[in-house]
Amino acid sequence: MDQIGQLEQMVMLAIQRLHPSAYGISLQKELKVRTGREYSVGTIYAVLDKIERKGFVKPKQGEATPERGGRAKIYFNLTAQGQAALQASLSAIDNLRANTRFAPVMS
Amino acid sequence: MKMPSDSRLSLVADEILEAVGNLRLQTAVANLRVQAHGNLAKDSGHDLEIEFVDPKETSVVLQVKMHSRSTVNQPEIKKRTNPPGFGEALVVLFAPKDRIDAVLGDLSEHFVEEVAEKGLGRAKLLFWVRVARSIGPLFWMKVRNLGLVAALFEFGRRFIS
Known part of the structure; x- marks a missing residue:
């Protein structure tokens, strides 16, 4: 199974959280709220393209709205393969985190 | 009335x-x-x-x-409510063909929101920042999908047209 990077993992989690209305801007806002980082629209689409080519997400043409200048949204959903890859990746992180102790941070 | x-x-x-x-x-x-x-x-x-x-x-x-x-x-x-046309043209030049509409739509949605919240001047500035931050990853995505030569060829073709 293909490996997934950290940003890919975060985007896939955001897609799952926003299901079924995950598209460029909603993903960008979700990532900003949850991680505090603002990724550019281009970065989001580059990651989506990468995970789409791995077969982890499936795009679906959405509706066009006036504020988008009549341009359609593209919604993304995780495929079964994507969900399995995400769960495997998160399990690996959880296993590594278990019983890991951090030294107290001096302020 | x-x-x-x-x-x-x-x-x-x-x-x-x-x-x-x-x-x-x-x-x-x-x-x-x-x-x-x-x-x-x-x-x-x-x-x-x-x-x-x-x-x-x-x-x-x-x-x-x-x-x-x-x-x-x-x-x-x-004039007051549309995103800057030159910025949109840059996205058309650099983005992969099948994602141009989605990216422009997202940028436009941001722009409309920001005009309402922050005013036209700030919305235009933020639009340009978003375009500048996006064209690199978009072009890289195009190169990854088409290969460098084909991506440059398509860039040139769109630039001329």
Whole structure:
């Protein structure tokens, strides 16, 4: 199974959280709220393209709205393969985190 | 049609979105359904010039001025509410063909939101920042999908056309 990077993992989690209305801007806002980082629209689409080519997400043409200048949204959903890859990746992180102790941070 | 003496009207959030949408589409602003203490008829024979005064999360106060239809400068409204065309052209040059509409749509959606929240000048600046931050990853995505030579060829073809 293909490996997934950290940003890919975060985007896939955001897609799952926003299901079924995950598209460029909603993903960008979700990532900003949850991680505090603002990724550019281009970065989001580059990651989506990468995970789409791995077969982890499936795009679906959405509706066009006036504020988008009549341009359609593209919604993304995780495929079964994507969900399995995400769960495997998160399990690996959880296993590594278990019983890991951090030294107290001096302020 | 009688205009309220205080021309500030409170609207609920979804109506604001509709207002923004109507401005973006250049449809008659007078068609806007206004829920307020004033009694503004749908087909009043007048256009409304709308300015966002105090954007909040759930309601927005608008400054509304009435004009007879002939005095409203439609091209000016268009100029005020559309994202910068040159920025959009850059996205068309750098983005992969199958994602151009989605990216431009997202940038436009951000722009419309920011015009309402932060004003036109700041919205334009933020639009340019978003374009500048996006074209690198978009072009890299195109190179990854097509290969460098084909991506450069397509870039040149679009640049010429």
